Amino acid sequence: MGYSRGGTADGPGSIQYLRLQRGSSRSDIFPKLIAMQKSLKARNFAVFRITGAGLPNKRKLVCELENWGTGAGEERVRLLHEVEDILLDHIEMSLLPLIWNGSGAASVANAGEFAPLIRRLEPTGLSFAGLVFPVRLGALGNGYVAFFGDQLELTADLVIEQHVHSSQIMMDLLALDERRSVPSESLSEREITCLQLAGDGRISEEIAEKLGLSVHTVNAYLGSATIKLDSVNRIQAIAKAIRLGYIT
Structure with missing residues (x-):
């Protein structure tokens, strides 16, 4: 991530961290996003993954999960039209969150002392304010967890906390993909x-x-x-088994 507040040994590469990332179903991931949305006082959320990495002019954002509701297709199209290129370029250079103000009365609250570590976008033409957390976990796990609303309440601690949760959400989605690629009978009980x-x-x-x-x-x-887990050693196999939900 683009900032640190007292690191620990239980970082994204550690076994202990992976124990918290047990593979979930999408129905398990959705409530986590709702809880994040409530913490931020947001109106909607969306999880985007980047496809076509490494292919010139082929990268794009694909929505994995969202709660825009029916009849909001025009807003989704406008969102991608206005900021997709910005998001695709930003994640290549930085993992700092991005925010923007909406038009009219919509706005994003300042993050106080944390403001220098958030990139504020120029007016986007969107009617709603936004806060997006970049997550970079490798070609298949790069993307954004985004929240939209009118008055998004931001504090330094809240931004850090929700960025960590965003990484966990993306790891859960990545684990689901890996689980689908490994036959359920591949590991015996022993x-x-x-x-x-x-x-x-x-x-x-x-x-x-x-x-x-x-x-x-x-x-x-x-x-x-x-x-069977396509790992190079026992440690990597344990980590992958935790991520896939075989063990805890």
């Missing part, structure tokens, strides 16, 4: 059990003793699970 215990910090000897297996058999289960 493989999952061994991965779970390994993820809990047990070494092979301890896992073998707990399950009544030989160390060789435990390593065989962990090795086959690593291969």
Whole structure:
């Protein structure tokens, strides 16, 4: 992210962080976005992912989730027409949130001492104000979580908190894609059990003793699970199994 307020070891690359990112269904993700919307006093939200990365003139924003409601198609089209190019360029250079004022009485509140770490867009011609959080998780996980309304209430702590939640939302969507690409029967019950215990910090000897297996058999289960999860080592396999929801 484009700012830091006292980092921890449980960052996006850590096993502990991934334990919080267990794969969800879209029906589980939607309430999380509603809660974020209420915190920001926003009227609508939308989650966009970027497709066509690396292909000249092929990048575009694709809406994954939204709650615009029926009859709001014109607003969605106008939003993309006004700011799509800006968003596509911005995420290549920065992970700072972007805000803009709407026309008329609509506006975005200033973020106080946090204002220098938010990019404010020039008038967009949109009737509603907006706040968008960029998330960059690799080619398939790059995009924005966006909120729209009239008077968006912003504070430094709230912006940081909702940006973290935005990254979690995008990780959940990415995990859903990965789960669909891995057959549900790909991991056996024994493989999952061994991965779970390994993820809990047990070494092979301890896992073998707990399950009544030989160390060789435990390593065989962990090795086959690593291969099935298309991982280069046990640590990566554990991380991916957590992300896909096989283990916790």
